[in-house]
Amino acid sequence: MQRWKKNRSREQAAQRRDSQSRGRDPIESTARYGWLFGMLAGFLFLGIGAVQGQFAVIFRKAVMICLECIGIG
Numbered sequence: 330m331q332r333w334k335k336n337r338s339r340e341q342a343a344q345r346r347d348s349q350s351r352g353r354d355p356i357e358s359t360a361r362y363g364w365l366f367g368m369l370a371g372f373l374f375l376g377i378g379a380v381q382g383q384f385a386v387i388f389r390k391a392v393m394i395c396l397e398c399i400g401i402g
Contacts (some may be wrong), residue, residue, distance in 0.1 A: 378384065
């Protein structure tokens with residue numbers, strides 16, 4: 330049991346040294362935080378649409394579609 334623990338800790342130490350010496354992989358960091366870029370872009374475009382008054386247009390179309398579905402409009 331002790332031999333296994335020693336070998337395991339040596340392997341972990343070697344992996345830490347290797348990862349620290351290489352630095353960060355740019356593809357890994359992009360994949361890790363790529364969702365953040367998408368979310369910020371979505372909020373930006375949502376804000377631009379709201380400033381231009383597109384919310385009222387979309388809401389009006391949604392109401393008309395709803396009313397047509399239930400047979401009122």
